[in-house]
Amino acid sequence: MKSTITKKPKSSVELSVTVLASEMAEFFNQALKEVQKDFALEGFRKGNVPEDLILKNTGRQYIEAQSLDIAVQESYVTALKEHKLNPVAQPKIDIKKFKVVGVGHIQPVETRGVASVLDDQPALEYTAQLDVFPEIEIHDYKNVKIKKDPKALEVTQSEIEKVFDHLRKQRAKLETIDRPLKIGDWAEINFEGSLEGVARDDMKSNNYPIILGESQMIPGFEEQLIGLKKGDTKKFPIIFSKDYHQENFRKKRAEFEVTIIDTKERIIPEIDDKFIKDLGHDKLEDLSVAIKDSLKQEKETVAHTKLENDILDEILKRTRIDLPESLVEQEVDRMLVESKDRLAKVNFDWQRYLDQIKKTEEDLKKEMRNAAEKNIKVGLILGKIATEEGIDPTAKDGAHKVMEKLVEYARN
Incomplete structure (x- = not known):
């Protein structure tokens, strides 16, 4: 078997594979053995029908078709290993040539595959178009610096008063x-x-x-x-x-x-002793402090999330990834299913939703592409950084640990 690869844009590869006649003979024999296992014929036990009778009853073309499937499957896997390719989707196979000597008649068992004089001649040639795991180049992710907003964690009196107003209305x-x-x-x-x-x-x-x-x-x-x-x-x-x-x-x-x-x-109740005690405090000052602390925690959470997003956005700018089209399509499909599931949970018909927004599924898919590409890139980036940082990218908390590391770098 011989194989060559041609790299194409968007992490796509064309794999050209040639299977020799001698190898094709082995695949032919393998296919015949597989058919023999379940073949039944009057006068013989299942699995014990002679091979020449199987060929006579099924027709040689049937066995050749089975051998073609086996040859493509096994040679494709061998070629992937040889060229160290990591496909992200099923390949598109295009058979360029498939010819076995002796088509249309039964040959003796010792020559039923391909005539020995043609052992080194190509019997099968095909190409496989496949998308592979993209190469990822990240420039200096350890040196990402994000400008902080000095007022991001400040809690104003106006914000505290809004919470008081909300609490009063809740108890109206x-x-x-x-x-x-x-x-x-x-x-x-x-x-x-x-x-x-x-x-x-x-x-x-x-x-x-x-x-x-x-x-x-x-x-x-x-x-x-x-x-x-x-x-x-x-x-x-x-x-x-x-x-x-x-x-x-x-x-x-x-x-x-x-x-x-x-x-x-x-x-709406006034802020009196009963109101304060109902909220678990003895003094107005204590309630105010509790509200302020709660608001500060919320702001810290928001600020931390923003910091993580800003870090990822900056790393995205420093990263080169040529995304394969099949990965983007898979992510768009996942996002579409997620949208349908959300509507189904509230018993809202999907087609009715499309009619209301006057869009088709294809329109939504186009709108989702940018978000889908970003989702994939972020996932690939986190996976690569995890490997470089000695973090298991497949672990349940792998992404969380990577983000902790990136935040640590950004703050230093």
Whole structure:
């Protein structure tokens, strides 16, 4: 067997393989033995049918087809080892030549493969197009320096007061009212809407709870409910903003019809001794310190995550990886399945989602490519650095240990 490789862009390789007639004869015999194991013929025990009768009953072409499969599989693996190739996906095989002497008739057992005078002649030639594990070149990852924000961990009095306000609203009590709604009130509503005159299922809901002024709905919606009372119904238009997060809604006109099912006033407690004790503290100062410490921990977590992301972004700039197309496609497919699973968990139909955003799966795949490429590159980078740092890249905490090392380098 002979094989050569030709390197191509995007970590792709063309493997050219030639199998000689003498080798093909061995694969032919191997295929015949495999068929013989399960071959049944009247007058013989299973597995004991003579080979010439098997050839007569199956036809030589059938055995040759089986031998071709075996020859390609075994020669391909041998060629991979010879050239130290690490494929990342199944190859595309293209048979250029396959010819065995004696096709169409039965030869004696000793010559049934290929005539001996042609032993050194090519009997099988094929190419295999395959994507291989890419080469990774990282420049000076130990010397990555990230500029720190000196105010990133500061906790302001305004932030503490926002937490107090949130805690008060969490403990608010609801009391039924018989007056028009105002900002801060709670309401239960039924609503349905249309976009450019077309009714949409994703713009309707029943028994939907809302607090006026909390910006739960699209801008302008909650303000339309001010002054309404329980039992009232109101129709009103809203124009979506030009920067609305769903592109297919931007600058379009919507019509809503809302019915008020119930109305209540929120009674928000004051910060008194009972409020403080309910939160597990004796003094206001102690509660303030606890809130400040909690906010600082949150900021430290956010800052650490940002530091890790900044380090990886900088290392990505210093890295050369020629990603194989098949790896990118696999990651895009994984991300697509993940998106479908998320929607399935909330019982949202995938096709309905595509219809709403007015995109196809192919559109989403194109949008996912950049993120997919980054995911793969980060994974490959962490794996290579792990190896260089003596960390097992396959360990459950391997990536975590690598990031700890990179953060350590960045801080020194």
